Amino acid sequence: MSTMQVKELVAAGRSRRDAGLWQRTMQSPGRGKDSPLKRALIHLILIVSSIVVVYPVIRVFSTALRPGDQMLSTSLAIIPEGATLDAFHRVLFESSFPNWVFNSLVVAMGTASVGVLLAASAAYAFSRHSFRGRGVGLTSLFATQMIPGVMLIVPIFVLFVILGIVGSTRGLVLAYAVTAVPFSAWILKGYFDTVPIDLEEAARIDGCSELQSFYKVLIPLSVPALAIVFLFNFLAAWGEFFYANLIIGTNRALQTWPVGLVAFQGRYQTEWSTLSAAAIFVSVPIVILFIWISKYLVSGLTLGGVKG
Amino acid sequence: MFDFEAALTALTDVGLTLLVLAIAVVLIEAVLYLVLVRWRKSRMALPFMLLAPGIIAILVLYGYPLLYEFNLSFTKMNIRNFVEPGLLGLTWEGTILEGTPLAAEEDIFVGLQNYIDVFTMPVLRQTSVYQLFLQTIIWTVVNVFFHVLLGIGLALLLNRKMRGRTFYRALLILPWAIPVVASLQIWRTEFNYEFGAVNQLLGLIGLGPVPWMSDPFWNFVAMILTNIWLGVPFMMVITLGGLQAISSEYYEAAEIDGATARQSFSKITLPLLRPVLIPAILLGTFLTFNNINVPFFINAQQLETSDILVSGVYRAGIQYTRFGFGAAFAFVVFGILLLFTIWYVRQTKVLKGAYAS
Numbered sequence: 001m002s003t004m005q006v007k008e009l010v011a012a013g014r015s016r017r018d019a020g021l022w023q024r025t026m027q028s029p030g031r032g033k034d035s036p037l038k039r040a041l042i043h044l045i046l047i048v049s050s051i052v053v054v055y056p057v058i059r060v061f062s063t064a065l066r067p068g069d070q071m072l073s074t075s076l077a078i079i080p081e082g083a084t085l086d087a088f089h090r091v092l093f094e095s096s097f098p099n100w101v102f103n104s105l106v107v108a109m110g111t112a113s114v115g116v117l118l119a120a121s122a123a124y125a126f127s128r129h130s131f132r133g134r135g136v137g138l139t140s141l142f143a144t145q146m147i148p149g150v151m152l153i154v155p156i157f158v159l160f161v162i163l164g165i166v167g168s169t170r171g172l173v174l175a176y177a178v179t180a181v182p183f184s185a186w187i188l189k190g191y192f193d194t195v196p197i198d199l200e201e202a203a204r205i206d207g208c209s210e211l212q213s214f215y216k217v218l219i220p221l222s223v224p225a226l227a228i229v230f231l232f233n234f235l236a237a238w239g240e241f242f243y244a245n246l247i248i249g250t251n252r253a254l255q256t257w258p259v260g261l262v263a264f265q266g267r268y269q270t271e272w273s274t275l276s277a278a279a280i281f282v283s284v285p286i287v288i289l290f291i292w293i294s295k296y297l298v299s300g301l302t303l304g305g306v307k308g
Numbered sequence: 309m310f311d312f313e314a315a316l317t318a319l320t321d322v323g324l325t326l327l328v329l330a331i332a333v334v335l336i337e338a339v340l341y342l343v344l345v346r347w348r349k350s351r352m353a354l355p356f357m358l359l360a361p362g363i364i365a366i367l368v369l370y371g372y373p374l375l376y377e378f379n380l381s382f383t384k385m386n387i388r389n390f391v392e393p394g395l396l397g398l399t400w401e402g403t404i405l406e407g408t409p410l411a412a413e414e415d416i417f418v419g420l421q422n423y424i425d426v427f428t429m430p431v432l433r434q435t436s437v438y439q440l441f442l443q444t445i446i447w448t449v450v451n452v453f454f455h456v457l458l459g460i461g462l463a464l465l466l467n468r469k470m471r472g473r474t475f476y477r478a479l480l481i482l483p484w485a486i487p488v489v490a491s492l493q494i495w496r497t498e499f500n501y502e503f504g505a506v507n508q509l510l511g512l513i514g515l516g517p518v519p520w521m522s523d524p525f526w527n528f529v530a531m532i533l534t535n536i537w538l539g540v541p542f543m544m545v546i547t548l549g550g551l552q553a554i555s556s557e558y559y560e561a562a563e564i565d566g567a568t569a570r571q572s573f574s575k576i577t578l579p580l581l582r583p584v585l586i587p588a589i590l591l592g593t594f595l596t597f598n599n600i601n602v603p604f605f606i607n608a609q610q611l612e613t614s615d616i617l618v619s620g621v622y623r624a625g626i627q628y629t630r631f632g633f634g635a636a637f638a639f640v641v642f643g644i645l646l647l648f649t650i651w652y653v654r655q656t657k658v659l660k661g662a663y664a665s
Contacts, residue, residue, distance in 0.1 A: 034468070042465050043472075049462060050479045052537070057482060059505050060494050098310040103318040110322045114329060122362035125355035137363075144370055145591065146645050148598040150622040151638040154380070154631055155373030170321040174329070178369040181362055210354050239487035242600070242622070253314030258489040262605075272497050279490040290485035291478045298549045 005206050006216045013199045013221045064088065064276035087273035088281075095264075097278055100257035104238055104282075107172050107256060111237035112230045114177035119184035119229060120222075124214050126185070127192035128200075138189075144182040149242065152179075157246055167249040169256070175247070176237040184229040187301060191225035192218060224300035231293050238286065257282050333361045381423070381635035383416045422636030431624055431637055435612045441644070444597065444616040447532065451596045454536045456589060459543025460581075466544070467551040477548075484541035492605035495534045496521075499606070506530075524613035527606070531614060535602045543592060550584030551577070586658045590649070597645055617641045 034042070058078060065083040091097045125131075126138060156175055157166065165171040199221070200213040208216065219226070241258040248255050255263075257278070264275050290297075340360055344353035431437045466477055483491065498504040499520035510516035520530040554577065562572045603619035615623060621641055625634015652658065 034470075039470065042468075042470065046462075046465055046472075046476045046480075050476060053480055053482050056491075056494060056498060056505070056537075057486070059498065063497070093309055096309075096311065096314075099314050099318075102310075102315050106318050106322045110326055114326065118362040118365060121358035125359045129352065129355040131352055131355060137359075140366075143646075143649075144366070145594050146598075146642065146649055147370070147374075148600070148618045148621065148638065148641060148645075150600055150618055150625070151377060151635075151642060152370070152373045153622075154625060154635070155376040156369065158376060159369075159372060165325075168321045169318050170325050173322055173325045175369060178365045181366060185362065214358075235487070239489050241489050246626075251314075253311045254318060258487070261489060261493060275493055275497070279494055283486045283490050286487060287482065287485045290481065294478065294481060297481070297545050298552060301546060301549055 006203060006208070009199055009203055009206075009217055010220045013195070013217070016196070017221065060276045060279055063272050064280055066273045087271075087277035090274055091277045091281065095260075095274075096252050096255070097257070097260060097281070099253045100255055100260040101282060103169055103254060104256040104258075107169050107176070108234045108237040110173040111176040111180065112233040114173065115180040115184055115233035116226060116230050118177065118181050119188055120219070120226065122181070122185045123188035123192055124218065126189045128197070128214075138186075141182040141186055144179075149179070153242060153246060156243070160247060166247055167251070168254060169248060171247055172237070172244060172256075175243050176240060177233070180233040180236050184233060187229055187232075188222070188225055191222055191300065195221050224296035226300075227293050227296045228300035231289065234289075235286065238282075336360050336364060377635045377638065380632055381639055382419060383632040384418045384422075385416060385632040386630045416632075418632070422633045423640065425633060426637050426640050431620055431633075432612045432615065432628070435615065435620070437617075437620075437637075437640070439613075440615055440617050440620045443528070444618075447528075447535075447616050448593060448596045450532055451535050451539060452589065452592050455539040455543045455592055455596075456585070458536070458540045460547050460585075462540070462544045463547035463551055464577075467548060480544060481541040483538050484545075488538065488601050489605065491538065492534065492601060495530075495537075496606055499530050521610075524611055527611050527614045531602050531606045534606055535596070535599065538602070539592065539596070542595075543588060546584060546588045547581065550581045553584075554580045586656045590652055590656075590658055593648070593652075594645070617644070 062078050062080055064087050065085070066080045067082045067084045067086065126134060160166045160171040160175075163171070165174075195218060200217050203213040203217045204210065239258055240256075241262065244256045245259050245262075248259065252260070252263075261275070261278055261282070264271070264278060337357055337360070340353070340357045344350045344356060350356070425431075426437055429436075431440065462480060466473060466480075498506050501507060501517060501519055501521060504520070506520065507517040510518065518526050520526050558576045558580075559572055562576060567575070597616075598618050599616075600618045600622055603614055603616055604622065607614040607619075612623070618641060621634055621638045624630055624637055628634075
């Protein structure tokens with residue numbers, strides 16, 4: 001089958017999706033007109049909620065700008081007196097912080113790639129085939145979400161000692177990717193279920209193998225869910241503390257940022273500005289990524305049997 | 309300063325892991341190909357080949373640790389009594405804690421003693437499992453209740469034609485987007501008695517100051533407030549997805565039939581949200597029940613009274629280094645959540661939709 005035909009099929013699927021035939025992604029919300037009073041009330045509630053959400057974030061910025069002699073200040077001013085970028089400078093040039101961020105980035109990228117690959121292929125099997133053990137498999141995937149992460153810390157540590165991969169980031173990718181697979185597979189299976197199978201069947205009739213119909217047709221049509229799963233896996237690895245704390249060990253330059261940041265807290269009891277500056281550095285890129293992907297967030301996160 | 313050498317080490321370490329994984333996957337697939345395609349000529353070859361890497365990874369990193377933990381729960385392993393419990397005959401004595409006296413395998417197994425101790429002795433220094441259980445119930449119920457209530461409320465407000473809709477949505481998902489270790493460290497400083505923003509804001513309206521960090525009750529309240537802040541966006545986004553999946557035709561039809569706004573909410577919106585909300589609430593319960601980050605970081609491992617079950621498991625097993633007892637405790641906690649889940653799944657048939665292909 002020619003690439004042209006596959007492209008046409010995928011395009012046809014996309015336009016059907018966008019028309020709301022199988023995923024109501026572009027569904028325009030709400031109906032009718034609200035009275036001006038009601039509209040004002042809605043805006044008021046949303047503004048108050050936004051302030052509750054944003055105020056702590058603004059405080060972090062203002063704490064990061066505080067000069068050293070005003071750390072313990074009771075001022076609520078947003079721009080502190082004698083504001084300075086010292087804390088940002090300290091974080092970037094006087095600590096291992098850049099290394100921590102780099103390590104976390106590498107681990108998170110590795111985790112997200114492995115997690116998405118494993119989850120997508122498993123989800124395909126669960127969504128498109130019925131076989132003995134399928135029900136048990138799905139239940140087990142869900143059941144893993146019940147297992148408290150702390151329960152596995154000691155045994156996984158032991159396993160990594162046996163495999164000889166403690167004291168580095170080597171094992172982390174493995175631990176993170178696998179713990180993320182069940183939830184990712186569950187989300188992806190839910191999304192694949194909503195993609196009409198006739199598109200893949202058309203590709204098969206035109207000469208695609210089943211595997212080709214999976215990665216040439218279904219995968220491109222599932223970009224929203226794949227993006228979400230990638231983001232979730234990335235975030236899970238990016239911000240994880242407990243496994244990293246135990247597995248990486250004491251070499252400071254090899255640690256990930258959550259471990260380093262917690263050590264910050266211990267080392268500089270009162271250096272809130274350093275902590276805040278570091279928190280800003282690790283949060284801003286993720287927040288941008290999140291908001292960028294947020295158009296997929298609503299449509300890609302299919303829980304339960306939502307069919308269009 | 310940036311340590312290039314360390315960065316390179318991290319990069320090669322992760323690269324190495326990926327390489328090993330890739331080789332493992334190729335080997336697994338080759339074996340399966342020979343067995344399923346060449347030998348058995350199975351029609352189900354593709355799905356099994358796609359499932360295999362994930363299933364094997366899960367078995368290795370969930371299955372083995374769970375078995376190991378189960379074995380561990382019958383021992384009195386701790387930092388002074390250290391021995392490999394002998395599962396699969398793998399030994400790693402002396403590799404982890406040099407100079408620790410190793411106990412003989414015979415004296416380390418204590419049978420069900422750990423499980424009995426969980427219910428009859430304080431699981432932490434002073435705190436009993438019953439207190440932790442009660443606190444976990446309060447913690448989970450209060451959090452999930454507010455997550456769902458506020459999440460649905462905000463989603464309903466956002467799901468209408470209005471100016472600034474995407475802007476509000478972007479702001480309101482912030483607590484979800486900020487890495488939780490970072491936001492918890494920040495919240496902790498803001499709950500500081502003298503200098504934190506929370507007490508200062510309360511002072512402006514003539515309240516407080518509240519001893520958020522030192523008083524057990526207020527520390528627990530601080531944990532709950534923080535976790536409500538953290539958890540609402542997830543519920544909001546899930547609900548928003550559910551709301552957008554409801555066809556506007558239903559509402560139009562209801563309007564023609566003269567239904568009031570309240571009627572169309574209770575007769576259309578709520579029933580059609582159910583398939584989304586039921587699993588979301590279960591997932592939210594798992595996440596809240598198993599949330600170790602908030603108790604661990606807000607409380608900074610100081611007050612035992614602010615623990616919930618899972619952070620108690622961490623404290624008992626890892627901080628107090630009672631590995632064997634911690635394992636037994638972990639299985640008890642897991643059992644509690646399992647019983648709840650079975651009940652919930654029976655009541656709501658939450659998993660039914662997933663099995664239909």
